Amino acid sequence: MKKKKFTFIDLFAGIGGFHLAFHNVGAKCVFACEWDEPARKTYRHNFEKISPNVFKGGNFVGDINSIKDVNKEIPDFDILTAGFPCQPFSQAGRKKGFEDTRGTLFFNIAEILKVKQPEAFFLENVRGLLKHDDGKTFEKIKSTLEGELEYSFKHFIVKASDYGLPQLRPRLFMIGFKDKSIDFKQPETVPLKLTMSDVWKGKCTRDIGFTLRVGGARSGIHDRRNWDGYLVDGEVKLLSPEEGRQMQGFPDNFEFPVSKAEAMKQLGNSVAVSAIQAFAGNIVEALKLSHAKLPLEKRLHSDIQPKERVKGVSQGNKRPVLAPQLS
């Protein structure tokens, strides 16, 4: 029997923070979607070698709205991942549920879940989504996923610095499973592995850096809006992609074949890879455990090896966070 490799799709892929994290916990990407040309360039440059199948046969699409037939155009997969832009839902049709989200990017996610029925999803967004439109946006997302699409639903506010990275970056993680008996737990947090002094290779006044942004006007280092200026060895230094890459947990061999300004924007848009990877590891472990609990007749058809089932029996919330790598 062959060991089961869980598969995932990477929606609104950016530069592939989810791709890297799930690849590192042994899952395989089968489809990605991103419409921004410079981000596509960085994505292809870094992932073509490790996931060649994605770039062949139309599995790296641009605009998600160009997908007309979800069933035919997206291969089957186990886990849906997406960091999606936050948009309000219509005021008019609040009671209509899923249909009410039409015209938003969340609708595309919900439709893919409805058609493909994968085993799990992992969605990421800004923390502000919880309060967006007086909490109605979050409620609609939760009720669509739980009520209409029949997934379990848990959410977590996670900081990059909770998983070893020198950056605040509080983000909302939403995770759900078809198998509602899965009791998903947040992975144990880990101490800082890197400080801003390590990143700058000099004495920095902060251990944990500010949340990277997509852009925005530069402000003085003492201004409360400052996000890219640091005092290092008594001098003001401004972030470049090299520091941003480390703050987001991308490995040394991750390359940006685009301008510095584009690379900074891409990093500001991306996810903190180590945090995503810690949760990705627990998702994969939870799915292994769920497969291991299948009734005997189904288990005979399962492609998970018995040894693997035993390994998956912990809740997996004490897994060490591996350093993200690209190999």
Ligand SMILES: C[S@@+](CC[C@H](N)C(=O)[O-])C[C@H]1O[C@@H](n2cnc3c(N)ncnc32)[C@H](O)[C@@H]1O
């Ligand atoms: C918050 S970022 C996600 C970043 C990603 N998780 C990463 O690790 O880099 C959202 C991405 O969605 C993309 N996007 C927005 N609308 C889109 C659409 N209609 N089709 C495809 N991609 C879209 C944006 O270009 C942006 O890169």
